[in-house]
Amino acid sequence: MTELQKLQKQVADFIKERDWTQFHEDPKNTLIALGAEVGELMEIYRFTTVEEARQRAKTRQTDVEDEIGDILYLILMFCEQNGIDLERAFQQKAKKRAEKYPIEKFKGINAKYNAL
Amino acid sequence: MTELQKLQKQVADFIKERDWTQFHEDPKNTLIALGAEVGELMEIYRFTTVEEARQRAKTRQTDVEDEIGDILYLILMFCEQNGIDLERAFQQKAKKRAEKYPIEKFKGINAKYNAL
Amino acid sequence: MTELQKLQKQVADFIKERDWTQFHEDPKNTLIALGAEVGELMEIYRFTTVEEARQRAKTRQTDVEDEIGDILYLILMFCEQNGIDLERAFQQKAKKRAEKYPIEKFKGINAKYNAL
Amino acid sequence: MTELQKLQKQVADFIKERDWTQFHEDPKNTLIALGAEVGELMEIYRFTTVEEARQRAKTRQTDVEDEIGDILYLILMFCEQNGIDLERAFQQKAKKRAEKYPIEKFKGINAKYNAL
Numbered sequence: 001m002t003e004l005q006k007l008q009k010q011v012a013d014f015i016k017e018r019d020w021t022q023f024h025e026d027p028k029n030t031l032i033a034l035g036a037e038v039g040e041l042m043e044i045y046r047f048t049t050v051e052e053a054r055q056r057a058k059t060r061q062t063d064v065e066d067e068i069g070d071i072l073y074l075i076l077m078f079c080e081q082n083g084i085d086l087e088r089a090f091q092q093k094a095k096k097r098a099e100k101y102p103i104e105k106f107k108g109i110n111a112k113y114n115a116l
Numbered sequence: 117m118t119e120l121q122k123l124q125k126q127v128a129d130f131i132k133e134r135d136w137t138q139f140h141e142d143p144k145n146t147l148i149a150l151g152a153e154v155g156e157l158m159e160i161y162r163f164t165t166v167e168e169a170r171q172r173a174k175t176r177q178t179d180v181e182d183e184i185g186d187i188l189y190l191i192l193m194f195c196e197q198n199g200i201d202l203e204r205a206f207q208q209k210a211k212k213r214a215e216k217y218p219i220e221k222f223k224g225i226n227a228k229y230n231a232l
Numbered sequence: 233m234t235e236l237q238k239l240q241k242q243v244a245d246f247i248k249e250r251d252w253t254q255f256h257e258d259p260k261n262t263l264i265a266l267g268a269e270v271g272e273l274m275e276i277y278r279f280t281t282v283e284e285a286r287q288r289a290k291t292r293q294t295d296v297e298d299e300i301g302d303i304l305y306l307i308l309m310f311c312e313q314n315g316i317d318l319e320r321a322f323q324q325k326a327k328k329r330a331e332k333y334p335i336e337k338f339k340g341i342n343a344k345y346n347a348l
Numbered sequence: 349m350t351e352l353q354k355l356q357k358q359v360a361d362f363i364k365e366r367d368w369t370q371f372h373e374d375p376k377n378t379l380i381a382l383g384a385e386v387g388e389l390m391e392i393y394r395f396t397t398v399e400e401a402r403q404r405a406k407t408r409q410t411d412v413e414d415e416i417g418d419i420l421y422l423i424l425m426f427c428e429q430n431g432i433d434l435e436r437a438f439q440q441k442a443k444k445r446a447e448k449y450p451i452e453k454f455k456g457i458n459a460k461y462n463a464l
Contacts, residue, residue, distance in 0.1 A: 002119055003118055003203075004119060010210065018224070020226065025170065027161065027172065028377070028380055029279050031157065036272070038267065039274065042267040045264055047255045047458055050144070054141065065204075072206045075184065079184065082180065084180065087123075089185040090188045093185025093189065094126065098130070101134060108135040109134075145260070145396070147264060148264065151390040155383055158381075163377050164377070235351035235435075236352070242442065246445070250449065250451055250456070251455050252454075252456075254456075258398045259405070260398070263386075267386060273382075277375065277376050277379060286373065289430035289431060297437035300426070300438075301437040301439075301440060304423065304437075304438045305445070307423075318420060319355075320413075321416045321417040326358065333366065339366055339367050340367040
């Protein structure tokens with residue numbers, strides 16, 4: 001079992017122990033919870049200057065980390081519900097990203113792959 | 117190095133090879149990209165019934181996996197930029213979650229921890 | 233002045249009276265605040281059944297209305313900052329939507345315009 | 349009928365003419381569509397500098413306006429489904445906002461109302 005699979009099992013066990021699976025059958029519910037958590041992370045950066053934003057993970061370290069922890073929890077929950085192997089999904093997309101953005105063409109260039 | 121740290125290094129290398137660090141200095145940019153990717157995942161579930169939503173990761177498997185892959189990529193990018201250890205953040209919050217939702221009190225109960 | 237323009241002026245005045253324009257110069261800040269408010273609305277619907285969700289604007293009426301009020305406030309703020317006439321933008325897109333989804337073709341059909 | 353009520357009726361008519369009400373019975377579906385549209389607006393501002401972001405509504409005017417138009421469409425759809433009077437919700441929250449942020453206390457100060 002890889003590390004990400006272990007984390008996913010930890011999430012699955014947490015939910016099963018509490019008999020919460022019944023509330024999670026609609027994947028849209030997990031998406032809405034994910035949207036709520038991403039919103040909470042954004043709240044921490046609300047109306048900050050660039051400089052303040054760059055310091056946020058220091059000045060409000062636990063808050064930022066907790067929201068990041070919640071987001072990963074929901075992604076793992078979503079993968080568990082939908083039979084997705086998170087690491088495989090990550091590497092599958094990483095391969096496409098590398099093909100869409102070859103180093104020689106995009107070095108130092110901030111553009112969408114289909115805009116050049 | 118743990119597996120998540122290896123994935124984070126993979127993201128960091130991808131960005132450095134393309135000399136893109138300059139575009140990523142404002143963590144708010146990463147948050148906006150994260151919001152965009154979560155939006156793309158939601159788009160796949162737009163106006164689906166519960167039953168359609170439950171099948172979505174099968175009927176549009178690659179699309180769903182690619183978006184999940186993008187979301188993990190951005191979370192790892194955010195952790196890299198902000199000096200966050202993702203697994204530590206996950207476990208720190210998992211501990212709090214277990215304390216807020218003790219099994220005996222929340223078994224089969226769908227309520228916010230502070231609502232009971 | 234149309235009603236929406238009056239609401240936009242109300243938002244602009246609220247901000248000017250507090251000398252807050254300085255914090256709002258980056259439109260990305262308004263987007264992040266919008267993401268945070270949409271997240272708060274989603275939070276109210278977190279892990280609800282379809283039936284619970286349909287009752288939410290009754291069972292938690294003020295909470296739902298307050299979040300909707302915040303979202304409109306941020307959209308008007310964004311329009312003010314960026315020189316957008318909200319009603320014109322709405323009607324411009326409404327026209328395109330009607331062209332993309334002709335009644336005879338999409339009556340009772342839940343599909344994206346480019347999927348048929 | 350106020351202007352916002354007229355816009356809401358326009359949205360309601362558009363949906364009824366296409367017999368789409370059946371797909372919109374779960375308010376969570378409207379929230380997910382709203383999250384998708386906010387994501388599309390964020391996509392337009394992805395990895396921009398502050399200066400680029402400030403010009404975005406000029407350099408990509410139609411794209412920005414179309415997304416703003418879509419967001420207002422979904423908010424009006426949500427209000428229609430859930431029996432919410434958008435202008436009343438806006439003013440109800442505006443009153444609370446003015447009470448939470450009195451001018452004399454918050455002039456030039458960028459802080460959350462409960463942080464001072």
